[in-house]
Amino acid sequence: MQSSLMAAGRRRQLISATLTAIHQYGMADATIARIARLAGVSTGIISHYFGDKAGLMEATMRHLLQQLGEAVAERRRQIPAEDVAGHVNAIIDGNFDSSQTNVAAMRAWLEFWAASMHQPSLRRLQRVNERRLYANLCHQFRKVMPADQARDAARSVAALIDGLWLRGALTPAGIDIEACRRLARDNARAWLGQHVPQDFRT
Secondary structure, eight states, X not given: OHHHHHHHXXXXXXXXXXXXXXXXXXXXXXXXXXXXXXXXXXXXXXXXXXXXHHHHHHHHHHHHHHHHHHHHHHHHTTSOTTOHHHHHHHHHHHHTOHHHHSHHHHHHHHHHHHHTTTOHHHHHHHHHHHXXXXXXXXXXXXXXXXXXXXXXXXXXXXXXXXXXXXXXXXXTTOOOHHHHHHHHHHHHHHHHTTTXXXXXXX
16 A cells, blocks of 8 residues: 555656656657656656656646546536536636646646647547537536537537637736636626526626
8 A cells, every 4th residue: 555655656756747847848858867857766767657758748648637627526516416507617617727727737738739739649638638628518508508509609618718728828928817717707608698597697
């Protein structure tokens, strides 16, 4: 038990060092040697836990995806199942959680998005992320509107979340989280306004 906890702690340490290295050097120049130096370990430790750089990058992307899923799930636990607007807002807010909008995470996501066009393992993870966001939104919208409209609403809100996040990541002043949440919520409100009671507007 203790050894497994130590291994989990070491993996987290190496993933944290990877995020720092990507932020400082970019993904291409975040070498195993640099990551090992930031983590204070030998390069052999990284090989032991992740095999190679590709394995470490995939594990780091999985880590960010797990944090994103937890950020959304934590917000949704407090909301009654019948509160469609509440769940949609929680999905939006979770996607702009601090775990996804700190400088290191945003730089890593930008690098992963670019790399996913050429690395199948990262592309698969990116597709998982896209499908999860769309499916979660569509499930809520389908509770109150026809299937075709629900799909359009889910695509619209998901695209706005991604677009606002991307513009924020590329803005020198940094992302305005509250503005992003407000704009995405406004878009969801426009889709839901015809189908749910007007007092949902929180």
